[in-house]
Amino acid sequence: MIELKNLGKKYKSKNLEIVAIEDVNLTIKDGEIYGIIGLSGAGKSTLVRCINLLEIPTLGQVIIDGEDITKISRKKLLELRRSIGMIFQGFNLLEQRTVIRNVMFPLEIAGEKLDKAKTRAMELLKLIGLEDRASSYPSQLSGGQKQRVAIARALATNPKYLLCDEATSALDPNTTRSILDLLKQINDTMGVTIIVITHEMRVIDQICDRVAVLDQSRIAEEGKVSEVFINPKSKIAKELIFPDKKANFEIHGGRRIRLTFHPDYSMEPLISEMILECQIPISILFADIKEIDGGSYGQMIVELPSENKDAEKIITWLTNSVIEWQEEV
Amino acid sequence: MFSEMFLKLWNNGIIQKGIWETIYMTFLSSAIAYVIGLPLGVILNVTGKEGIRPMPILNRILGFIVNFFRSIPFIILMVAMLPVAKLIVGVSLGNKAMIVMLVIASTPYIARMVESSLKEVNAGVIEAAQSMGTNNIQIICKVLLPEAKPALITGAVISMVTILGYSAMSATIGGTGLGQIAISYGHQRFNSDVTWCCVFLTVIIVQIIQEFGMWIAHKTDKRIHD
Numbered sequence A: 001m002i003e004l005k006n007l008g009k010k011y012k013s014k015n016l017e018i019v020a021i022e023d024v025n026l027t028i029k030d031g032e033i034y035g036i037i038g039l040s041g042a043g044k045s046t047l048v049r050c051i052n053l054l055e056i057p058t059l060g061q062v063i064i065d066g067e068d069i070t071k072i073s074r075k076k077l078l079e080l081r082r083s084i085g086m087i088f089q090g091f092n093l094l095e096q097r098t099v100i101r102n103v104m105f106p107l108e109i110a111g112e113k114l115d116k117a118k119t120r121a122m123e124l125l126k127l128i129g130l131e132d133r134a135s136s137y138p139s140q141l142s143g144g145q146k147q148r149v150a151i152a153r154a155l156a157t158n159p160k161y162l163l164c165d166e167a168t169s170a171l172d173p174n175t176t177r178s179i180l181d182l183l184k185q186i187n188d189t190m191g192v193t194i195i196v197i198t199h200e201m202r203v204i205d206q207i208c209d210r211v212a213v214l215d216q217s218r219i220a221e222e223g224k225v226s227e228v229f230i231n232p233k234s235k236i237a238k239e240l241i242f243p244d245k246k247a248n249f250e251i252h253g254g255r256r257i258r259l260t261f262h263p264d265y266s267m268e269p270l271i272s273e274m275i276l277e278c279q280i281p282i283s284i285l286f287a288d289i290k291e292i293d294g295g296s297y298g299q300m301i302v303e304l305p306s307e308n309k310d311a312e313k314i315i316t317w318l319t320n321s322v323i324e325w326q327e328e329v
Numbered sequence B: 001m002f003s004e005m006f007l008k009l010w011n012n013g014i015i016q017k018g019i020w021e022t023i024y025m026t027f028l029s030s031a032i033a034y035v036i037g038l039p040l041g042v043i044l045n046v047t048g049k050e051g052i053r054p055m056p057i058l059n060r061i062l063g064f065i066v067n068f069f070r071s072i073p074f075i076i077l078m079v080a081m082l083p084v085a086k087l088i089v090g091v092s093l094g095n096k097a098m099i100v101m102l103v104i105a106s107t108p109y110i111a112r113m114v115e116s117s118l119k120e121v122n123a124g125v126i127e128a129a130q131s132m133g134t135n136n137i138q139i140i141c142k143v144l145l146p147e148a149k150p151a152l153i154t155g156a157v158i159s160m161v162t163i164l165g166y167s168a169m170s171a172t173i174g175g176t177g178l179g180q181i182a183i184s185y186g187h188q189r190f191n192s193d194v195t196w197c198c199v200f201l202t203v204i205i206v207q208i209i210q211e212f213g214m215w216i217a218h219k220t221d222k223r224i225h226d
Helices: A044-051 A074-081 A099-109 A114-127 A143-155 A173-190 A201-207 A225-230 A235-241 A270-278 A308-320 B004-011 B014-046 B056-071 B074-080 B082-089 B094-119 B123-131 B136-147 B149-173 B178-187 B192-220
Strands: A002-013 A016-028 A033-038 A059-064 A084-088 A161-165 A193-198 A210-215 A218-224 A256-261 A283-292 A295-303 A324-327
Touching: A002 A044, A016 A044, A016 A218, A033 A044, A033 A173, A033 A201, A033 A235, A044 A059, A044 A161, A044 A193, A084 A143, A084 B123, A099 A114, A099 A143, A099 B136, A114 A143, A143 A161, A143 A173, A161 A173, A173 A193, A173 A201, A193 A201, A201 A225, A201 A283, A210 A225, A210 A235, A218 A225, A218 A235, A225 A283, A225 A295, A256 A308, A270 A308, A308 A324, B004 B014, B004 B178, B004 B192, B014 B056, B014 B094, B014 B136, B014 B149, B014 B178, B014 B192, B056 B094, B074 B082, B074 B094, B074 B149, B082 B094, B094 B149, B123 B136, B136 B149, B149 B178, B149 B192, B178 B192
Parallel strands: A033 A193, A033 A210, A084 A161, A161 A193
Antiparallel strands: A002 A016, A002 A059, A210 A218, A256 A295, A256 A324, A283 A295
């Protein structure tokens, strides 16, 4: 279990103090995939680096399995880092080493014998499906393959945790999907707790159990992915869930409400029923469907007629229906 | 076609000896200069602001010393360092003393060359290694130096060519080699064919070092080719 308590990090230069993260409190349970989402500059990268102390927090505690690691010796910290794998947006493979020697690298560092390290590395290459590229160099691989090698390398020392810093941001959608599937598989079969940092909602949708939304150095909201998705409370969460929706719809005077469709009713023509029964036209401003935990969650923003009576009629209909709704501000 | 002087020098094996002396001074000086310059460059890199172990005061002191020696023209440095050569090898004349000069002059240059080669190593790769629990010595030996290897070899080639140039200059205060032949037999005795012959031979040596060095650098670099 990883607990972050009252965590803060400030950078000081001569006449300027930059707050990277502030007052962060999080608990990441063993075995889950935890997402941290935010726009660039929100402090995500700093936050994830505080977990393995690549960045030293200026305030607060990082408690891993009950031990506050900000207080342990450097020697113990180096050992601890072997139980926390990490992968990066830029893959960061050693360019002058072959694929297999990249995977062997952390084992070498840990003082593992050469033949044992080789066997373990081959096992991992098999897992990621690149055993035939063992003696290739990173420059001969595609982005997705490089990230797979980086994953194998991060897993070499059998870590309990895996930190992913924008691991799919440099990849195309199909490759992203396959890397996320691999992470999910690693989580399922090896029980590795995974912490995913991203600015892309689809990454959170696809694999995360819980999510924290980071905004301007602080956690804006946190919870189960489906809950945050159905009922985002913070402005930033709404923006991330509807990335294409630029908040400036022309307001014609009508109220705008946001409808959420639960997967159980995804096959029913709810909107048609509403319009037919109320006999009132509405305009649809935004609509989207997302897959979370195998279910399809629909989101729609509609504008009600400016006539108050008509609007109330629809509201009443909605309140009695299975659709969840919320006034958009 | 050749002057009498040239044939005399050739027949007595003086030019051949000059070639050998130039090569031997260049290689030996480079080797010794790298023994000192490589660690110095590593220290400059790791203690720098962006390094893996920033130590601003040490970095500034070393940086100052390096800059100080680099800013003195070689010909002046040579004269100034004669007593030092005498202190180290017991003589202030001849090849032994010249090698001391060449090492003193080229070490700071090499240190900067090494420092900048190491700077080329992707910071992300260093960070990835740190995330695996590497200590700083392991980062230097297993990440920085191997990843910077092609740049280091290229730097070594450039350094050696510079040292070869210095070795010719050292002839003015008692060094030997092709430079000395060019000056004392060619220039001072008005045998321009001797001078040009020395220039030509120097060009060939430089070309060989350059081509061979770059070939190795390219061969060992795994980033570009299959």
